[in-house]
Amino acid sequence: xxxxxxxxxxxxxxxxxxxxxxxxxxxxxxxxxxxxxxxxxxxxxxxxxxxxxxxxxxxxxxxxxxxxxxxxxxxxxxxxxxxxxxxxxxxxxxxxxxxxxxxxxxxxxxxxxxxxxxxxxxxxxxxxxxxxxxxxxxxxxxxxxxxxxxxxxxxxxxxxxxxxxxxxxxxxx
Amino acid sequence: xxxxxxxxxxxxxxxxxxxxxxxxxxxxxxxxxxxxxxxxxxxxxxxxxxxxxxxxxxxxxxxxxxxxxxxxxxxxxxxxxxxxxxxxxxxxxxxxxxxxxxxxxxxxxxxxxxxxxxxxxxxxxxxxxxxxxxxxxxxxxxxxxxxxxxxxxxxxxxxxxxxxxxxxxxx
Numbered sequence: 001x002x003x004x005x006x007x008x009x010x011x012x013x014x015x016x017x018x019x020x021x022x023x024x025x026x027x028x029x030x031x032x033x034x035x036x037x038x039x040x041x042x043x044x045x046x047x048x049x050x051x052x053x054x055x056x057x058x059x060x061x062x063x064x065x066x067x068x069x070x071x072x073x074x075x076x077x078x079x080x081x082x083x084x085x086x087x088x089x090x091x092x093x094x095x096x097x098x099x100x101x102x103x104x105x106x107x108x109x110x111x112x113x114x115x116x117x118x119x120x121x122x123x124x125x126x127x128x129x130x131x132x133x134x135x136x137x138x139x140x141x142x143x144x145x146x147x148x149x150x151x152x153x154x155x156x157x158x159x160x161x162x163x164x165x166x167x168x169x170x171x172x173x
Numbered sequence: 174x175x176x177x178x179x180x181x182x183x184x185x186x187x188x189x190x191x192x193x194x195x196x197x198x199x200x201x202x203x204x205x206x207x208x209x210x211x212x213x214x215x216x217x218x219x220x221x222x223x224x225x226x227x228x229x230x231x232x233x234x235x236x237x238x239x240x241x242x243x244x245x246x247x248x249x250x251x252x253x254x255x256x257x258x259x260x261x262x263x264x265x266x267x268x269x270x271x272x273x274x275x276x277x278x279x280x281x282x283x284x285x286x287x288x289x290x291x292x293x294x295x296x297x298x299x300x301x302x303x304x305x306x307x308x309x310x311x312x313x314x315x316x317x318x319x320x321x322x323x324x325x326x327x328x329x330x331x332x333x334x335x336x337x338x339x340x341x342x343x344x
Contacts, residue, residue, distance in 0.1 A: 047201045
């Protein structure tokens, strides 16, 4: 981190940063955009943004929270722009992304996993983000709160509601 | 740590291409190298990729050739010609407006009532009482005036203020 900010040997320092966070950020993004190619694009843009803005990082939050925040914003921007290009709403885009999973070569989930993805796609955006981070990435509430810049109390409430809705959806199916 | 992410991956049902993470770093760096290059270098690379080439050191030796300052500058618009044309047009306008005004017939209906009233009030026309009588007899007879509709009180006030014939009031 110090090497990156001071500009001494930035390539090697950045390589370390990429190696350390690429997988965690990839799965975070993949859970949001669903498709591998899109996740790859967003992940690359995330690291390019991190590289360009690393000097602006003041250390107010943890480095990983800051990078997660960039990744989250990049993924949301990507999804909004995709919906706009397709001339559909964000809800319709979520449905489309799930429909595409059935023919996706990089999705080998069983029927129950597809149902779970369908259930998640019906959640409001905030609840979807919290559910993905808590359920799939097993992140602590404190970490999620730091990334999304919300209180732990509202996060717990969001997750609780999301989990209930997902459960109800799976029981129906 | 890696084991943890494999577990998560299985949860979601998502998979990635083989060696994706191993090659990812290289791809990000190659993208960063291109993005961090000076714009001219990127532009040069794109030109070569599209099949176009430029002579060696073309951009380094490029200089804009300015025209010689001694050559005579011919203005696109001649001020003198514009002045002649404008004065002729003004003359035509003036003549047209004069003749147009003279030929127009005089019509009393175009004069406002207020103007006529003011004209009489200021003493520009001084009608004598006999002239007024003639005018009234020509235009309308007294019998046509509807005295019945006159308010008695208003009539009394008028006579008190304007008439010198006391006998008329007493009647």
